[in-house]
Amino acid sequence: MRFRPAHSLIAAALLLALAPAFAREPTQLVRPAHGVVGVEDAQLDPNFWIGKLGADADRVLLDKAAIDAANAAMRAQDPTIHDLGALPASITAQQAREWIEEMSERPTRTLYDEKHQVVPAATLDGLVDALALDKLAASTPTRYALVVERASLRTFPTNLRVFSSDDDTDIDRFQESALFPGTPVAIVHESRDGQWAFIVSQRYRAWVETKHLAQGARDVVLGFPQRTPFRVVTGAKVSTVHTPELPQASELSLDMSTRLPIANVAPDKIVNGQHPYSSWTVDLPVREANGTLRIAPALLQKNSDTQGDYLPLTHANILRQAFKFLGERYGWGHDYNARDCSGFVSDVYATMGILMPRNTRDQSRSPSLHKTLFDDKSTREQREATIKDLQTGDLVYIPGHVMMVIGWIGDQPYVIHDTNGGTMRAADGKLRSLHLNGVSVTPLLPLMYDETHRYVDRMTSVVRVATSH
Template sequence: MPLLRQTLLVALLALAIGTPAAAVDMPVPASGIPGVSDAQLSPDFWVARLADADKLVLDRAAIAALNERVARLDPSMHDIRHLPATLPRAQVTGWIGKLTTRPTKPLFDAEGKPVDASTIDAILGNAALDAVPAQVTPRYGMAVRRAALRGYPTDRRVFSRAGDTDIDRFQESTLFPGDPVVAVHTSKDGQWTFVVSARYAAWVRSDGIAYRDAAAIFAHADATPYRVITGAKPKTVYTPEAPAVSELQLDMGTRVPLDTTAPPDQPVNGQSPYTSWVLSLPVRDAQGALSFHPALLQRNQDSAPDYLPLTRANVVRQAFRFLGERYGWGHAYNGRDCSGFVSDVYRSMGVQMPRNTRDQSISPGLTHTLYTDKDSHEARLKAAMALEVGDLVYIPGHVMMVIGKVDGQPYVIHDVGGMSWKQPDGSLRRVVLNEVSVTPLLPMMFSDDATFVDRMTSIVRIR
């Protein structure tokens, strides 16, 4: 495609000399996404272009070392396995206070009405910070379902602008079934618990956590044999005999122990297990106590006996399993956001990353290159052209995963609200996406006069 090559050279020259980005002069299909054909929406297209598709990027020992380094060095991670028997009040209120503070900007409800001060007062009052004792005894627990992690002890959804109801500013992240947590505080109404997990500390609905001693919690989390969920979000089979584990969603990267006590020739929850994997899943009783119950995951649902090998082919294939999934800030909408997307993909290969975009981009445990206003267009562009499959590219508030090149131009897959690009008349065309999408990198405009590459803050390479 000589025209595409010529266009790329013009764009590169424009960036290198610091002039505004050139208008996109490449095929624009009906989708409005320049340079992306139907063929490029298949992982096979990108895997076929890799010369070393199945070569190990990191082996198991190297991944373990990477995870240990991130857990030890990254301040956003929490070592909940080695907490003391009691925690000082200042530590607990410090965790809560990072999220649960009085908003400094106006907020709006789902109907577009301003959230008044009395509503905020009630929510903050429910946090009951004054009830945190001088010494807190942590309670070990485990998530029994996919459960929202919130910045405040409320289900109320709030937004920065009236009518823009996609990004709930009280939503933070999500727990998955089997995630170990430490509970350190309960809301005034008892409906919410502030928990600390390995990657996040926030409020969760109290009935989403079941409790037991730490030894039992971590013995289950570490149990073998197990299955690793490699599909986007498969579910256990429907079973009226055990509603708590019926059609339970298991998101990509979740590690679930197998129940080795179930006789292979006897029914599990009224159904033969011979076509399924028998999982051991956490269940909460009426008093909040944790037990484990067998559940069936059909063998035709995507899972593996261990984490997938970390290869470029697997990175691409795992990323494409989310293609078209609705964008969900903080894992809302039963989906995920940009940083949740990339971390869940890498989690299926055993890599444990920080949860949020900013933490990922500057993590001292990850291999990253930072960019500031002192870095020239030429330096940024050179780095963009040297990107490799699996690299993570960060701009303020967003992350993209590199999947390869077409005619020398880098392409990315990312969970993104939309794409803007410059038309021949100089105007910007914006396409609303709100999904996991494939786009070229270089034409993407951050603003009227700056491209994504201009605003690049970091490149993280999982190596």
């Protein structure tokens, strides 16, 4: 079905009227010794949930043409998706300043460092000075680069970690996201010390260390992710083989959804000191000493978890891909060489060729995604009516968090989500913080937002990605 904001109340009322049709067998949730209510070892296996879907598990939800159309709509309609190919040959100082100031606004709240000390005002002033806005030329030629290794995107041109409270050193408020090898970017500006670049990527604008970038010709950079044939990483992480002959390509970590083109080399040609017959020879972007781009061959073992095309968009594949991250540590803004809640769901869907915005709010409100929206006027009954209609792969949003539906056990919907929290009521009725801090499986309904509100009471949106236009 297609969800539209204007229709959300009508849809909810209709579903409520049809509630008996969605009636499910009441389920008594177990309380295992580990304390995560309703979860036993069997439910940590994707095959448990795939088996509950029967023949529907492998039904193709959207074919390639439909996915291409959805991605085209995303690029055309969503303001958080940036078309690098449409950037002008030069960026004006006014435009660069607007982009940088939108990202790098001087914090007004108190922040703490890794030693639990207040970050001095002088330090924050120094970060603003590092933006070097006074060095913006009236017009600067647009430069292009490929990311050569996993690179953090930062609010300011610094690796200083800052936190909202003196007892939390987990969520770095200057960490925005991360880019994977082979990602094209446009360089807009450089920090005062020249060690950082303010870049525009398809899904984000922020600061990245220049050591992670290799500058090249526009057509080479923008054409790199379009080249065919290619391999796309479908495992949580894989890596290239060790190669002392080319250290930049040796054991390079590649996250799920990374796409690399197959190199145009003879099948019997030795690659970096090794015969390639048991590996895929892929092209990697390499940074030369002067910061320029070189495309070099590297080996990716054939037994690694990669594919020669994007996976079909099926419920089974959604589940298999999501569960490959089960237990991975939560990393705000793709920190800790991991990912956060919105990065998790977008990396999963990217292996099936689906383009999504980066952050939770943007995903939940994207004009090109099918959604039911909720606000302060939405009733509990309207929210519960939508819950009754949840399907595998649906995304449930609350303020600052997103969860992916994996199925039902009786009348209990279950989700997999990358969370740094997780609060439920203990057997004595008191709230208990589970501190899950990773990719976790939980029932949805027992999750508590605060003492009086469940997660479902605070829902802002439910998005169904696998719905055609």
